[in-house]
Amino acid sequence: MEKRLLSLISMLMLLCGIAAAQAPSTVRGSVTSADDGEPIVGASVLVVGTNIGANTDIDGRFVITNVPSSAQYVTVAYVGMATKEVKIAPNMEITMKPTLELGEVVVTAMGIKRDKKALGYASQDLKADELITDGTTSMASAIQGKLTGVDIRQSSGAPGASAQIVIRGARSFDGNNQPLYVIDGMPVTTTPDVSTGYSVTGANIADRSIDINPDDIESINVLKGQAASALYGIRASNGVIVITTKRGSASSMKPQVTVSTNIAAQRVSRKFEHQTEYAQGNGYLGYSPTSSMTWGPKISELPNDPVYGGNVQNDYTASGLHQGQYYSPQRAQAGLDPWTTPQVYDNVGDFFGSGLTENTSLNITHSVGGVNYSVSVSNSYQDGIIPSTMMNRWNARGLVDWRLSKEWSTGFSGIYSSSKIKSAPGANSGIMNVVYSAPAEYDLKGIPNHVPGDPTQQILFRSLSFTNPYWWAEHNSYNQHTNRFFGNAYLEFAPNINWGDNMSLKFREQAGIDMWTSDYSDINEVGTTTSLKNGDIENYGSEHNVFNNLFTINFDAQFGDDWNLNVLLGNEINHENVRVWDYYGSNFNFPGFPTIGNTASISGGESKDQERTVGFFGSVMAAWKNQLFLTVTGRNDYVSSMPRNNRSFFYPSVSLGWEFTQLPAFHSQNVISYGKLRTSFAQVGQAGRWYQNYYWTPSYGGGFYTYTPVSYPLPSGVSSYVPYYVVYDKNLKPQNTSNFEIGADINLWNNRIKMEYTYSYQNITDQIFTVPTDGSIGYQYVMTNAGKMRTNSHEFSINAAILQARDYDLNLGVNFTRVVNEVVELAPGVESIMLGGFVEPQIRAQAGCTYPNIYGLKFQRDDQGRLLLFEGLPQATGDSYDLGNCSPDFVMGFNLSGRYKRVSLSSTWSWQNGGHMYHGTNMTMNYFGATKESIPFHEGTMVVDGIDAVTGEPNTIEVAREDYYRAYYDVTESGVYDTSFFKLRDLTVTYQLPRIWKLDISVYGFARNVLIWAKMPNFDPESSQGNGNMGGYFERFSVPATSSYGGGLTVKF
Amino acid sequence: MKFSRYILFSAAMLALGACSEDTMDSINKNEGNPPVDAVPVRLQISDAIMGSGFTASSGDYSFYLSCLMEQTVGTGNNQFAKAELRNPMEWAASTTFNNAWNSIYGNLMNIKQIMEKIEGEVPGNVGQYDILGMAQTLWALNYGILTDMHGDIPYSEALQGQANMHPKLDAQADIYADLFKYLDAAIANFDKAIDAKLKNAGAQDIAYGNNCKAWKAAAYALKARYRLHMSAVDDKAIDDALSYAVEAENLGFSDFNIASFDGITADNPWSAFQWSRSYVASSKTVYDMLVANDDPRAGIYTYDTGEAYPSGDAAIAYESAGALVYPGWLDMGVQPIHLMTASELQFIIAECQLRKGQNADAAFHAGVAAAVEELVVGFWEEDCDAEAFAEGLGAASLQKVFEQKYLQQMVDNNIEAYNDYRRCQAMGEEYIKLQNPMNVQSGVNRFPCRMPYGNSAVISNPNVKAAYGDGSYIYTEKMWLYK
Structure with missing residues (x-):
C-alpha cells in the first residue's frame, strides 16, 4: 500500500515537472556543501539525457542555457561528494553531502545486494578508487595493504610473478588455500595452471588472477568468513572474492569515455652489495679462478699471487713479469688480454637493468534507453629488471545490462585476456646465484659470455654446472602464453505477481563459460650446463573449459511495519574439462634453433580430466524493525571428484546482526552514530581429488640429477608401468571447516570515525591431504582424511576522516590482522609433512606448530x-x-590520504611483525x-x-x-631470518586539472615499494620461491622484488 | 502465471543437474593412467629390473659408499665435500638416503604386485613362471641391499599400503633367512619356465632378454653373494656360498647387467650424477694400488693424467665442482649398471676356496681378467692382455683377492665393497687400508657402520624413529651380519 502511494506521488510530481518546463529555457542555481554551507567550486552539473552542462563558479553558482523542454533532472557531481540527481526548478539550491554518509550497499554471495548493516558477518569492500592500479599489472598488488584478515604474499617483482592470497590462514595443509573468485556472478579460476611443486627448480609460474586487469574492477567485496561464503558450497571454504567489473550507470546518459595511461620504471628494491675486498678462492687454495667462493686473498694482492700474479715468477710470467697485474684464464679464453689490473666491478648493479611498466586503457560507459553498457580495451606491458624477462597483456571487455520490460531484463558480460610472459628461474635452475656470487674483481658483464665464434662454449668464473646469466638471457627462456575468455549471459524475470503489495519475486538464469589455453615452453639451449650440454626443451600446457549454470529464485516480502523476509533458492552446475600435455625434447641437432622439432629425442603425453559439482542451495533472511537481521543458509553439493557414496555434503550457516543504535536510548546522543553487533556460525567443506588406484610410467630424475637421465620408452623401445606412489583411500570424505565469528562495527561522531573488529575461530577437521608415509608401506603417500588445524584471528580496522572540508580533507585508515593458524595434529605417527624445499631445508606443516x-x-x-x-x-x-614459524605475529596496513583543492595525495604503508x-x-x-x-x-x-x-x-x-x-x-x-618489515608500498600524488573544454583530466605520479626497513639484511623479504602454500617463506636465488616510480594521466569526457 | 505454475517451474529448474553415481563415476574416470589390473606383469618387470639397478645397486648408495670406501674422492664444496670430510650432517641425516629408501620399497611394491598377479591368476598373467621367477630374484636382491645398508628394516609387515602404516622392524637374521626362500622359489619357477619354454617377458626383460637359464644362474650367484655375507656369523656360510657359486658358474652365469643406456637419451646413473654435479674425483687410495701392480686400469681411472687426490683433504673437498680429474668411465653414459658381475662370482669362488685351503688361482685370475677386460678394452678402447695381467699377479691370497675385488667394485659395486670391508672387520681381518684421516675425529669414530634410515620412515613410523634416535647410532651399532 505504501509503495503504491509513493508511486502515485512521484507520478504527480513528474507531471508537475513536465508542466514547469515546456520550452527551452535556462537553468540556474547554486551548489553548497551540507557540512559547512560553503559554496562548492567546480562541481559539474549536467542535464540528464543530454550532454548540456556547466561547472559551478567561485561562488558555487551555475547557469545552463538551452535546456530542452523535455529535461527533468540535473545530476551534480563533485569529488568526495555523493553524486546527486535533482529535479530542475527555478533557482535551484543544491546541497551536497560527503560520500561517507551514505548507507553502504555490498554485493554478497550469489550477487545478492544487501545493506552492509544487514550482514551478520564481516565484509570488506574496496571501490575502484581504493585500488592501486597504476604501475602494476596484478590484482594482488592492487589490494595489498588494504584489507584485514587477508594475507597477500608476492613472490617477486618479476613480470607476471605469482602471489598467494590467503584469507584468515590456511585450511588445507598441502592443497588449495586460495579463495574462490566470482567475477560478475561467475566463478573464475585463479590458481596457477602448473604448480611449481617443491619449488626448487625452474621459473615461477603465474597464477591465473593475472588474467584480470585491475583497471576493469569497479568493486571488490571480500567474503572472509565461512558464513559469508557458505552459499557457494564446497569451493568456498577459503573465502570468496566477489569482483564487479565497471558498468554503465544510470547517471551516464551520454557516453562517458575514460582514457588512462601510466608508465613506471622499476629498480631492484634492495640491491645485494658484494664485498669488494677479497678475491675468488678459499683459505686452502688461495686465489682460485674457478671457485664459487670469495675467501681468496685481498683483491689488491692478486699481482703477488704465486700462481697467477704478474709480479712473481710462475708459469704465466715465464716470458716476462706483468707488474701490478694478474692472469685471468677466463679473459684468455675470451680472446682478451689475459693480464689485468685488480679492479672492482658492480656485477649485481650491472646485471639488473631498469624495468618498465606501461598500462593503457580505454573505457566507455553509457546508459541509453534501458541499456547500460560498458566496453574497455587495455594493454599492460612490462619489461623486467632481468634482461629478457617481460609480460605483455591485452584485455578486452564488454558488458551489457538491458531492461527489456518491466518484468524482463537480460544482459551479458565477457572478458578476453591474452598474456605473454617471459620469466627467469630461481633456486637450483637459478641465475641469481651466479650474479650474486660473482667475485668483485671478475668483470661478469665485460668478459664475453662465450668463446669467440662458439656460443655453445660458455665462459664463466665458476664451474659450468652453472649458467652465465648473460648467456642465459641471450639463449634460454621460460615462456608462458595464455588466451582466455570468461563471461556469462543472464535472463531475469520479475513477474508482476498479485500476492500482495509488498512482495516481489524474481527468477534469474545465468549461464557462463570460463575457457583458456595456456602454453608453456622452457628452453635450455645447447651449452647450458655440463649436464645439459646438448640442450633441451619442454613444451607443456593445458586447455580448460569450465561451464557454469546458475539458477536462482528470489522472493522478497514485507509484513507489517516490522518484518522483512527474503528467501533465495537456487541450483548451480559447474563442469570442468581439462586437457593437459607435456612434450619433452632433448639434444638439439644444432644450436640456434631451439624448437622441439630440432631435438634428437622427443617424449611426452597428454591426458584429459573432468570434474563436476552440482549444488542446491537456499537462504532465508528475516529482518525485524530494521535492526535485527537473521540469515540462515544451507547448501548441498554433489561432487564427482570423490569416491562413490561419499559425494554428497550439506553445509549450513546462520548469522545474526543487530544494529543496537536503533534503540531509543541511542537517539539522543551524538557520539555513537552507528553501532552493530554481529555473530555467525557456519560449516563448509573442501573436496579432494580422488581416483581409483592406478599405475603410471615412472622416470628417473630428481635427487642429485639435474636432468632426467632415464625415462620410458628406453632407447630399445621398452616401456613400463608401475604402481603410482600415492594410494587413494576409498573412504575419503570431505574435510570440514567450522567457523564461529563475532564482531562489532561502531561509527563515532557523525560517522567520521569507523571502527570494525572481528574475531573468528576456525576449526578444520578431516583434512584431506596426501599423508606422507614410511616408504616401506610400498607407497610414499596416502590420500586420506587426517589431521586438525585451528585458526584464531583478530581483525581490526579504523578509518578516520580527520579533516573534512570542501577544499581539503585528510583520511587515515589503519588495519590490523593477527592470524594464528595452528596445526593441531597430522595423521597418526606423522609429525610433519613437506610443502616444499630441498631434501633439507624444507617448508613443512608440523603438529604443534603454527602453519607453516x-x-x-x-x-x-x-x-x-x-x-x-x-x-x-x-x-x-x-x-x-x-x-x-613462517607466518607473522601481526600485519598492519596504513592508508593515509589527503586532498587540498585539486591536489590529492595517498599513501599505503605495511608493517609486518614477526614471522x-x-x-x-x-x-x-x-x-x-x-x-x-x-x-x-x-x-x-x-x-x-x-x-x-x-x-x-x-x-x-x-x-x-x-x-x-x-x-x-x-x-x-x-639461514632463518625474521621477516619483520615496514614498507611504504605506495605513494601517489594526483592533480585534478580544471575542466578543459569537455575534458576532465587528472595527472598523477607515484612511487611503489620505495622505503623498506627490514630486519633481514641485504634483500627484500618479499621475494621467494614457489606459487603454492610455501610461497613467501622459502628463498634461494629467487628473482628479486622491485620498487617502481612513475606517473600517468586519466582523461574523461 | 498462476502460483502453482511458478512452483512447478521453480521445482523443474531447481532439479536441473541432478545426476547418478554412475554418471559421476564416469566423469571421474582417470584417462591419464591405467587401473591396476589392466597392466600385464610383463610391462611391470622392466622397471622392476631398472629400479633394482638405478636406485638399489647403483644410485645414491653407490655414490656415497664410493666416497666412504675411497674408491673416489668427494669434492665440489657441497654434499660430497661433507661426505668426504665425514661430516655427520651428511652421513647421519635421515634425509641422505630417503630417496633410495622410498624408491626401493616402491620398486618392491611393484615386484610384490607382479608376484600377486601371477600367483593370484589375474587374467592375462596366468602361469607366467618366468616373470614370477624374475620378480622373486629381484625381491631378494632389493631386500638384500636394503638390509645390508640399514640392518633391521620393515619386512614382514612392509608393503601393505594403508593396512599397516607403521610396519615393525624385522631382525636382519630373519630377513636373510627369508631371502634364500625367495631365491629357491625363483630357481624352481625358472625350471618350470625352461621346461615350458616360456617367453612371456621377451624384450621387456631388460637384463637377460627372457633367457631363463641365465636368470637361474643369476639366482644362484645371488645366493652365493648373500650366503657369503654371513661368513662372520655362520660357519657353514663358506661351504654353502662356494657350492652356490659353482652351480651358478656351471649354469654359465654371465654379467647380471642392465645395458639399456645409449649415453644420449638414457644415461648410466653414475654418469648422470657426475654430469649433473661433478662431485667425485680420482682417489689416491685406488690409484696407488693400481700403480703398485702396474695395473692397466690406471689410465682410465685418472683420465690418462696420473692425477689422483688424497682422501679427507679439505682443500680437495672444497675445490669447485668440475676442477679435478675423475675416472674416465664416468663420461660413458652408455656403460651398463652391474647388478652382479661374473668377475664378482669368480672372486667369491676364490675367497671361499682360499678359506677352505684350496687353490684359488684360476678363479682369482678369471675375476681380475674379466674386470680389466671390460674397463680397459671395453671402455677405454686400449690394447691390453687382461689375462696376462691377471696371471702376472701371481698366486691367489686373501689379500690379493680382496684388493682386486675392491678394484672391480669401484665402478658401481661400492655397496659390496662396503659389505666386504665390514665383514672382514667382523672376522678380524683388514685387507683394504682406508686412508681418510677424518674417519676418526677428536678420537671419535666417524666411519659409519651402517647407513641411516630414510627420512620418510623416521618421521612417520614410530618404530623406525625409535631405532634411529638422533642418528648417531650409525657410528656405534653394528648390524647382526657384521658384529
Whole structure:
C-alpha cells in the first residue's frame, strides 16, 4: 500500500515537472556543501539525457542555457561528494553531502545486494578508487595493504610473478588455500595452471588472477568468513572474492569515455652489495679462478699471487713479469688480454637493468534507453629488471545490462585476456646465484659470455654446472602464453505477481563459460650446463573449459511495519574439462634453433580430466524493525571428484546482526552514530581429488640429477608401468571447516570515525591431504582424511576522516590482522609433512606448530643453549627440527590520504611483525664469503665461544676465522631470518586539472615499494620461491622484488 | 502465471543437474593412467629390473659408499665435500638416503604386485613362471641391499599400503633367512619356465632378454653373494656360498647387467650424477694400488693424467665442482649398471676356496681378467692382455683377492665393497687400508657402520624413529651380519 502511494506521488510530481518546463529555457542555481554551507567550486552539473552542462563558479553558482523542454533532472557531481540527481526548478539550491554518509550497499554471495548493516558477518569492500592500479599489472598488488584478515604474499617483482592470497590462514595443509573468485556472478579460476611443486627448480609460474586487469574492477567485496561464503558450497571454504567489473550507470546518459595511461620504471628494491675486498678462492687454495667462493686473498694482492700474479715468477710470467697485474684464464679464453689490473666491478648493479611498466586503457560507459553498457580495451606491458624477462597483456571487455520490460531484463558480460610472459628461474635452475656470487674483481658483464665464434662454449668464473646469466638471457627462456575468455549471459524475470503489495519475486538464469589455453615452453639451449650440454626443451600446457549454470529464485516480502523476509533458492552446475600435455625434447641437432622439432629425442603425453559439482542451495533472511537481521543458509553439493557414496555434503550457516543504535536510548546522543553487533556460525567443506588406484610410467630424475637421465620408452623401445606412489583411500570424505565469528562495527561522531573488529575461530577437521608415509608401506603417500588445524584471528580496522572540508580533507585508515593458524595434529605417527624445499631445508606443516614452519638442521647445543663444538667448529644436528614459524605475529596496513583543492595525495604503508623465512641466498652468500658481513672473517684465527663436544669443557681449539664462518653458515639455522618489515608500498600524488573544454583530466605520479626497513639484511623479504602454500617463506636465488616510480594521466569526457 | 505454475517451474529448474553415481563415476574416470589390473606383469618387470639397478645397486648408495670406501674422492664444496670430510650432517641425516629408501620399497611394491598377479591368476598373467621367477630374484636382491645398508628394516609387515602404516622392524637374521626362500622359489619357477619354454617377458626383460637359464644362474650367484655375507656369523656360510657359486658358474652365469643406456637419451646413473654435479674425483687410495701392480686400469681411472687426490683433504673437498680429474668411465653414459658381475662370482669362488685351503688361482685370475677386460678394452678402447695381467699377479691370497675385488667394485659395486670391508672387520681381518684421516675425529669414530634410515620412515613410523634416535647410532651399532 505504501509503495503504491509513493508511486502515485512521484507520478504527480513528474507531471508537475513536465508542466514547469515546456520550452527551452535556462537553468540556474547554486551548489553548497551540507557540512559547512560553503559554496562548492567546480562541481559539474549536467542535464540528464543530454550532454548540456556547466561547472559551478567561485561562488558555487551555475547557469545552463538551452535546456530542452523535455529535461527533468540535473545530476551534480563533485569529488568526495555523493553524486546527486535533482529535479530542475527555478533557482535551484543544491546541497551536497560527503560520500561517507551514505548507507553502504555490498554485493554478497550469489550477487545478492544487501545493506552492509544487514550482514551478520564481516565484509570488506574496496571501490575502484581504493585500488592501486597504476604501475602494476596484478590484482594482488592492487589490494595489498588494504584489507584485514587477508594475507597477500608476492613472490617477486618479476613480470607476471605469482602471489598467494590467503584469507584468515590456511585450511588445507598441502592443497588449495586460495579463495574462490566470482567475477560478475561467475566463478573464475585463479590458481596457477602448473604448480611449481617443491619449488626448487625452474621459473615461477603465474597464477591465473593475472588474467584480470585491475583497471576493469569497479568493486571488490571480500567474503572472509565461512558464513559469508557458505552459499557457494564446497569451493568456498577459503573465502570468496566477489569482483564487479565497471558498468554503465544510470547517471551516464551520454557516453562517458575514460582514457588512462601510466608508465613506471622499476629498480631492484634492495640491491645485494658484494664485498669488494677479497678475491675468488678459499683459505686452502688461495686465489682460485674457478671457485664459487670469495675467501681468496685481498683483491689488491692478486699481482703477488704465486700462481697467477704478474709480479712473481710462475708459469704465466715465464716470458716476462706483468707488474701490478694478474692472469685471468677466463679473459684468455675470451680472446682478451689475459693480464689485468685488480679492479672492482658492480656485477649485481650491472646485471639488473631498469624495468618498465606501461598500462593503457580505454573505457566507455553509457546508459541509453534501458541499456547500460560498458566496453574497455587495455594493454599492460612490462619489461623486467632481468634482461629478457617481460609480460605483455591485452584485455578486452564488454558488458551489457538491458531492461527489456518491466518484468524482463537480460544482459551479458565477457572478458578476453591474452598474456605473454617471459620469466627467469630461481633456486637450483637459478641465475641469481651466479650474479650474486660473482667475485668483485671478475668483470661478469665485460668478459664475453662465450668463446669467440662458439656460443655453445660458455665462459664463466665458476664451474659450468652453472649458467652465465648473460648467456642465459641471450639463449634460454621460460615462456608462458595464455588466451582466455570468461563471461556469462543472464535472463531475469520479475513477474508482476498479485500476492500482495509488498512482495516481489524474481527468477534469474545465468549461464557462463570460463575457457583458456595456456602454453608453456622452457628452453635450455645447447651449452647450458655440463649436464645439459646438448640442450633441451619442454613444451607443456593445458586447455580448460569450465561451464557454469546458475539458477536462482528470489522472493522478497514485507509484513507489517516490522518484518522483512527474503528467501533465495537456487541450483548451480559447474563442469570442468581439462586437457593437459607435456612434450619433452632433448639434444638439439644444432644450436640456434631451439624448437622441439630440432631435438634428437622427443617424449611426452597428454591426458584429459573432468570434474563436476552440482549444488542446491537456499537462504532465508528475516529482518525485524530494521535492526535485527537473521540469515540462515544451507547448501548441498554433489561432487564427482570423490569416491562413490561419499559425494554428497550439506553445509549450513546462520548469522545474526543487530544494529543496537536503533534503540531509543541511542537517539539522543551524538557520539555513537552507528553501532552493530554481529555473530555467525557456519560449516563448509573442501573436496579432494580422488581416483581409483592406478599405475603410471615412472622416470628417473630428481635427487642429485639435474636432468632426467632415464625415462620410458628406453632407447630399445621398452616401456613400463608401475604402481603410482600415492594410494587413494576409498573412504575419503570431505574435510570440514567450522567457523564461529563475532564482531562489532561502531561509527563515532557523525560517522567520521569507523571502527570494525572481528574475531573468528576456525576449526578444520578431516583434512584431506596426501599423508606422507614410511616408504616401506610400498607407497610414499596416502590420500586420506587426517589431521586438525585451528585458526584464531583478530581483525581490526579504523578509518578516520580527520579533516573534512570542501577544499581539503585528510583520511587515515589503519588495519590490523593477527592470524594464528595452528596445526593441531597430522595423521597418526606423522609429525610433519613437506610443502616444499630441498631434501633439507624444507617448508613443512608440523603438529604443534603454527602453519607453516621452516624445518631443517640446527646447531648442536648443550642444555644451556651453548654451541657444542667439534674440533673447534659448530656442528649441525643429524636430523631436521622446527626452525621457526613462517607466518607473522601481526600485519598492519596504513592508508593515509589527503586532498587540498585539486591536489590529492595517498599513501599505503605495511608493517609486518614477526614471522620467518629461510633465506638461502643470504646464507649461501655468507658461506661463500660474498657478503659485507663476512669481511672480518676472511683473515686470522679465533677460538669459537662454545663447549667442546668431546671433553665437555669450554672450547680452547683455535680455528681459522674463515672455517668458523663457513661452518656456521653451513647449518640451516643460520639461514632463518625474521621477516619483520615496514614498507611504504605506495605513494601517489594526483592533480585534478580544471575542466578543459569537455575534458576532465587528472595527472598523477607515484612511487611503489620505495622505503623498506627490514630486519633481514641485504634483500627484500618479499621475494621467494614457489606459487603454492610455501610461497613467501622459502628463498634461494629467487628473482628479486622491485620498487617502481612513475606517473600517468586519466582523461574523461 | 498462476502460483502453482511458478512452483512447478521453480521445482523443474531447481532439479536441473541432478545426476547418478554412475554418471559421476564416469566423469571421474582417470584417462591419464591405467587401473591396476589392466597392466600385464610383463610391462611391470622392466622397471622392476631398472629400479633394482638405478636406485638399489647403483644410485645414491653407490655414490656415497664410493666416497666412504675411497674408491673416489668427494669434492665440489657441497654434499660430497661433507661426505668426504665425514661430516655427520651428511652421513647421519635421515634425509641422505630417503630417496633410495622410498624408491626401493616402491620398486618392491611393484615386484610384490607382479608376484600377486601371477600367483593370484589375474587374467592375462596366468602361469607366467618366468616373470614370477624374475620378480622373486629381484625381491631378494632389493631386500638384500636394503638390509645390508640399514640392518633391521620393515619386512614382514612392509608393503601393505594403508593396512599397516607403521610396519615393525624385522631382525636382519630373519630377513636373510627369508631371502634364500625367495631365491629357491625363483630357481624352481625358472625350471618350470625352461621346461615350458616360456617367453612371456621377451624384450621387456631388460637384463637377460627372457633367457631363463641365465636368470637361474643369476639366482644362484645371488645366493652365493648373500650366503657369503654371513661368513662372520655362520660357519657353514663358506661351504654353502662356494657350492652356490659353482652351480651358478656351471649354469654359465654371465654379467647380471642392465645395458639399456645409449649415453644420449638414457644415461648410466653414475654418469648422470657426475654430469649433473661433478662431485667425485680420482682417489689416491685406488690409484696407488693400481700403480703398485702396474695395473692397466690406471689410465682410465685418472683420465690418462696420473692425477689422483688424497682422501679427507679439505682443500680437495672444497675445490669447485668440475676442477679435478675423475675416472674416465664416468663420461660413458652408455656403460651398463652391474647388478652382479661374473668377475664378482669368480672372486667369491676364490675367497671361499682360499678359506677352505684350496687353490684359488684360476678363479682369482678369471675375476681380475674379466674386470680389466671390460674397463680397459671395453671402455677405454686400449690394447691390453687382461689375462696376462691377471696371471702376472701371481698366486691367489686373501689379500690379493680382496684388493682386486675392491678394484672391480669401484665402478658401481661400492655397496659390496662396503659389505666386504665390514665383514672382514667382523672376522678380524683388514685387507683394504682406508686412508681418510677424518674417519676418526677428536678420537671419535666417524666411519659409519651402517647407513641411516630414510627420512620418510623416521618421521612417520614410530618404530623406525625409535631405532634411529638422533642418528648417531650409525657410528656405534653394528648390524647382526657384521658384529
